[in-house]
Amino acid sequence: MSIKKISLIGMGAIGCAYGSKLHDLAPENLHVIADGERIKRYREDGFIINGKPYSFNYVTPENETEPADLVIIAVKFTQLPQAIRDIRNHVGEKTIILSLLNGISSEEMIAESYGTDKILYSLCNAIDANREGNNVDFTTYGIIYFGEKTNTVYSEKVNAVKNLFDRAGIDYKIPENMMRALWYKFMVNVGINQSSAVTGGRYGTFQTNQQAIDLMISAMREIISISEKAGIGLNEQDIQNQLDIFKKMNPEGRTSMLQDIESGRKTEVDMFSGTVCRLGEKYGVPTPVNRTLYRIIKTLESTRR
Numbered sequence: 501m502s503i504k505k506i507s508l509i510g511m512g513a514i515g516c517a518y519g520s521k522l523h524d525l526a527p528e529n530l531h532v533i534a535d536g537e538r539i540k541r542y543r544e545d546g547f548i549i550n551g552k553p554y555s556f557n558y559v560t561p562e563n564e565t566e567p568a569d570l571v572i573i574a575v576k577f578t579q580l581p582q583a584i585r586d587i588r589n590h591v592g593e594k595t596i597i598l599s600l601l602n603g604i605s606s607e608e609m610i611a612e613s614y615g616t617d618k619i620l621y622s623l624c625n626a627i628d629a630n631r632e633g634n635n636v637d638f639t640t641y642g643i644i645y646f647g648e649k650t651n652t653v654y655s656e657k658v659n660a661v662k663n664l665f666d667r668a669g670i671d672y673k674i675p676e677n678m679m680r681a682l683w684y685k686f687m688v689n690v691g692i693n694q695s696s697a698v699t700g701g702r703y704g705t706f707q708t709n710q711q712a713i714d715l716m717i718s719a720m721r722e723i724i725s726i727s728e729k730a731g732i733g734l735n736e737q738d739i740q741n742q743l744d745i746f747k748k749m750n751p752e753g754r755t756s757m758l759q760d761i762e763s764g765r766k767t768e769v770d771m772f773s774g775t776v777c778r779l780g781e782k783y784g785v786p787t788p789v790n791r792t793l794y795r796i797i798k799t800l801e802s803t804r805r
Contacts, residue, residue: 501660503569506591509583511532511542513629513756514600514675518572518644518670520549525583525668531565532556533586545634546580559631561585567592570661571601573610577771581608586611591618592667596657598622598646602756603691603771604682620657621678622646623685626745628753631644639750643671645685647678676728683723683732688742690772693757694793697767698798700758704751718789722776729783761797764804769797 627642729733773790778788
């Protein structure tokens with residue numbers, strides 16, 4: 501199996517970052533799926549990604565097209581149901597679907613429409629991309645973690661994506677236990693995204709301000725408690741490992757949720773603390789920090805939109 505034809509949906513910071521890498525590899529093989537209004541705006545404004553102008557090949561969801569070898573979904577969680585419908589013409593019998601969304605539930609939602617046989621689990625970590633209008637800037641692309649649920653032996657799909665990323669110069673890791681890696685990233689997002697949203701803090705705040713760091717850690721610890729009941733087994737060392745990663749990130753960088761709050765957009769709080777609270781009820785784990793963060797962020801959403 502070799503990946504040549506690629507379709508991408510979602511041109512936020514993550515989509516632009518990895519879309520630019522795939523465009524640089526072979527622009528004729530990458531198609532960006534978007535509705536007509538967005539395509540008009542994208543063509544008029546273009547994208548400036550780390551100072552370099554990009555003009556992608558765009559197609560609407562209604563366009564008849566040959567199935568892609570790989571479909572990458574990089575939308576916000578609130579946009580996922582529509583994205584699942586919009587990629588329909590791009591999914592064939594042998595298409596691989598890779599979801600770069602935050603959280604621990606997007607793959608199951610996609611599989612309900614297209615089947616588990618097409619899914620690879622994935623996440624991206626340590627990317628500090630910021631998007632303002634058509635300008636996207638970042639100091640690091642971060643790393644894409646991907647694979648089957650377990651990867652003691654690489655499947656044909658995993659090897660195909662691995663070879664593509666090697667050619668495109670995209671850093672990646674293939675964890676042996678992909679589900680634990682997904683929960684780890686979920687824990688990180690629940691902590692840093694939500695804490696930054698309520699404090700207005702950039703990454704530098706979570707490198708130097710102990711009160712902000714403690715808030716973030718307290719939200720993460722509720723995930724650890726739930727993960728123990730769910731059989732995932734996150735621990736305190738996972739938090740310490742992530743604190744070391746945060747120290748290396750651009751102090752002026754902003755989390756995606758802080759960018760959403762400052763721009764008056766709807767956030768992914770339902771996917772973060774909303775999910776934590778539901779899982780807490782399921783497993784009998786108290787989640788007071790995340791319940792409070794949920795209420796604050798919902799208030800910010802309603803007053804700033």
